[in-house]
Amino acid sequence: MKQRLFGRTGRLVSEIGFGSWGIGGAQWTAVDDTEAMNAITSSLDLGVTFIDTADVYGDGRSEKLIAQALRGRSERPYIATKAGKRLPSQVTSGYTLANLRDWVSRSRDYLETDILDLVQLHCPPTDLYYHQEVFEALDRLVEEKLIRNYGVSVEKIEEAIKAIEYPNVTSVQIIFNILRQRPIELFFELAKKKNVAVIARVPLASGLLSGKFSRSSIFDKEDHRNFNRNGEFFDVGETFSGMPYEQGLDVVEKIRPLVNGSETMAQFALRWILMFDAVSVVIPGARTVAQARSNAAASALPAIPDEVMAQIRAIYDADVRPFVHQRW
Template sequence: MNQRPFGQTGKVVSEIGFGAWAIGGSWGDVPEADAKAALHAALDSGTTFIDTADVYGDGRSERIIAAVLKERGGPRPFIATKAGRRLDPHVSEGYNSANLNAFVDRSLKNLDTDCLDLVQLHCPPTEVYYRPEVFEAMDAMVASGKIRNYGVSVEKAEEGLKAIEYPGVKSVQIIYNIFRQRPADLFMREARAREIAVIVRVPLASGLLTGKMTGNTTFATDDHRHFNRDGQAFDKGETFAGVPYDVALKAVDEIRPFVPSNVTMAQFALRWILMNQGVTTVIPGAKNPEQAKANCTASDLPPLTDAAMTALRTLYLEKIAPFVHHQW
């Protein structure tokens, strides 16, 4: 597994991490045994970065991670969690010192640790990025020893650009994939210039870029791909990267000829992301050991060809960008 520096922290992490949303909830039923086996497989394959959140399964994801690490013993991987989405209503005013400290205290307990490696503000309202006192509260938690580092998880590239103006922000998590290429235009360059770690989520566009979905694919009622296609529960860009399902399926068919015969489309899509040196780590999810192992092997693939990269850029600009580029 190849490693990349995690921004200014002095840490290095695996360029393929483990996204722990699916083992928490909102992706259909994932039995705890399968969730643990998937995480074990990722760690056995060289993953040293895990991303979770306090709201994934109302803490289930964090607790499963803690249980697996207790079973394994030895050095802990770098664990990133998130705070803020427990607010109800989810409004800017809720991002205050008291609430954020309470959320962090809960994650400390769930993850069975006395200090969190990284806490990310969890896609807060845009106004939060213009409130210095929020970032001062995070600085205070670093000073107190509750957290080692903090960052932000953003919906829009502009939010990421604003966030990295605060000197305490060490990382930005953002959606970036073949169907969401805008972050590479400016954000990635600025983040790299400032030595900000970039965590890439939704790398497979909620499974579309596995190439396994069809017009007849169905999803469980508790799967966000069933209930959030139009943003009914949270930002629609988190589901299928915001691309209309039928449009995306046609684009997937245009990608297939560029995928080598000995590589899955999912691995190809992950390798595409790693072509950008501004990326620190990419966090695909996995519901079982086979998926986790397959994700990790993307780190060992050779670079994509210039022809493939050019074709994928053209496909994005002509077929996908009109639906997503201006929104995120």
Template sequence: MSDNTIPTRPLGGTRLELSEVGLGCWQLGGDFGPIDETTATAIVKQAVADGITFFDTADVYGDGQSERYLGETLSTLAPNAVIATKYGRGEGTYPDGYSLNDLRDSVKRAQDRLQRDTLDLLQLHCIPHEVLQQSHIFDWLREVQQEGHIKYFGASVETQEEAHTCMQHDDLASLQIIFNLMRQRPVTDLFDEAVAKQVGIIVRLPLASGMLTGKFSKQTQFDKRDHRNFNKDGDAFSVGETFSGIEFEKGLELVNKLTTFKPESLSMTEFAMRWILDHEAVTAIIPGASSPKQVTQNASTASLAPLPDALHDRLYAFYLKEIEPAIRCQV
């Protein structure tokens, strides 16, 4: 963006202000294909230059590599940037190794890698619903919070049901959810409650694993380490995380139809991300980026004008009729 600023929004009822467009940092762990430190650092530096002040990572992204890259770069370049990380998917933890000591140890390791005395936001990382329902883990989060290791806690979830379970806790700061043109159900099933309870919404996979860029074809090939290659059918983790739970070729067909709704002045990427930012409940979107140029393109979305209400209505009707029946997981 030309003025190097991006509008911010408050994260629910917290004191944190997030740039509307953040940077998702899964790719900095090398989980989409090899990435060297020079490229990773350039991506983070460009995000700061473009006015991005919110970065989302996790302890398991590259076994801590993503957190290390962020800590090394942001500690001097943007020490006041908000960093959110996650706990709950590490080896020995998922699916049934959760405990206060395990949580605390994970947080301390993240503090070291991120070079932060206190973590801004710790999110439960798509942990089993039964663990959320038992509630013990929320008591452990409160204890770690009282010890000064984290400022706020939230949860990254797969389904609306899991989101509602988490929102039973009044001190929940945020929910990270899949929300995009291919997963629109939160508009009617989640957002009103989130706003009422002052829970901030962080949107991951705003482009449905890149599907909504409109740049894929039946010939598109992904790196063998990329989840879009090995998890197309949910073989490694929830099928809903990859292409928003829609079979690849069906997704191509649906995106082709979605392009007919797009204003001529916008690219498909701009259209898809601006649609998300038009929702009051959303605090920030966290698209990933494989290059500094892509960071800048993503950041520019915040400066676009909102889409017309009538277009939103047409898109939701199209979702209910043609997209939702194709989703292969619980939404």
């Protein structure tokens, strides 16, 4: 497993991380504890040293499963959690020092640690990024040794660019994949200049880029790929990366011939992300041992040829850009 520097922390992390939204059991097809634990353990055994979670994934289930999987292991991975979605409504005024301290305390308990490696504001309202006092509250938590570092998880490029104006923002988590290429244009260069770590989330566009779905695919009623296709419950960009499902399927078929026969389409999609040196870590989800192994194997794939990268960009410009580029 190849490693990359995680921004200004000086910490090396595996370039393939473990995204734990899916094992939380909420907004995805259910996965039992044993299967989830095996997926985490297999990822760690394969060299994964970065785990991303959140306090609302399964109302803490994800954090608890991670803590359980780490018991008895000699080395602890870098764990990034998130805070803010526990608010009854997403308003900037809810991001007080008292609330942040409460959320951090809960995550420390669930992750069984005295200090959290990284706490990310969990896709807060855009207005929050114009309120310095929120970031001063996070500085206070660092001073109190409750967290080592803090970052943000964003929906929009505007939010990412504004966030890194604050000098102690260590990382930005952003949707980046073959179907969401806008971060390449400006944000990546700004992040590199400021030595801010970039966490690429939703790398497979909710599984769309695995190449395993069709127009007849059926998703569980509790799965966001069923109930949030038009953004009914949260930002539509989190579901299939905001791409209309049927058009997304058509794009996948145009990409499929570019995939080397020795790799899966999902692995190709992960390797595409790793072609960008601004990315510190990509966090595909894994709910089974097989998925964990497939994800980890993407780190060993050869670089994608320039001509193939150009073809991917051409497909994006023609068939994807009109749907997503200016929305986020």
